[in-house]
Amino acid sequence: MRRIGLIIAGWLAFALACLGALLPVLPTTPFLLLAAWCFARSSPRFHHWLLYRSWFGPWLRHWQKHRALPRGAKTKAVIVIIITFSVSLWLIKLWWVRLLLLAILLILLSVMWRLPVLDAEQEKMR
Numbered sequence: 001m002r003r004i005g006l007i008i009a010g011w012l013a014f015a016l017a018c019l020g021a022l023l024p025v026l027p028t029t030p031f032l033l034l035a036a037w038c039f040a041r042s043s044p045r046f047h048h049w050l051l052y053r054s055w056f057g058p059w060l061r062h063w064q065k066h067r068a069l070p071r072g073a074k075t076k077a078v079i080v081i082i083i084t085f086s087v088s089l090w091l092i093k094l095w096w097v098r099l100l101l102l103a104i105l106l107i108l109l110s111v112m113w114r115l116p117v118l119d120a121e122q123e124k125m126r
Helices: 002-022 029-042 044-052 057-066 073-091 095-114 120-125
Strands: none
Touching (some): 002 044, 029 057
C-alpha cells in the first residue's frame, strides 16, 4: 500500500512540476525533486524514466551529482522568473493580487539567490 501511495504521489508531483514549467506562480523544482524521491523509494522503473527519459532528466542528474546548479542556469532562471512575473503583474489589476505576486516573487528570488552554482573549476574537479 505504501508503494502505491508513493507512486501516486510521484506522478502527482511530476504533473505539478510540468504545470510549474508553464505557470509563473507554481514552482517546478520542488515538485520534481519530490517526484524523484517518491519514485526512488517505490519504483526503480519510474525513477529511471524520470532521470534518463524525461525532459527534466539531465537537470535532475546534475543536481544529484553536484548538489548545485550548472553555470548560467541561475541567471536564466532569474530572467524567466522576472519576465513571467512582470507579465502577470501587468495583466492583473487587483491590488491585493499584485501584492501577493510581489511577495511570491521576492521569496522565489531569495530562494534562487541562495542556491549554489558550480563554477568551472569545481566542474573539472568532480
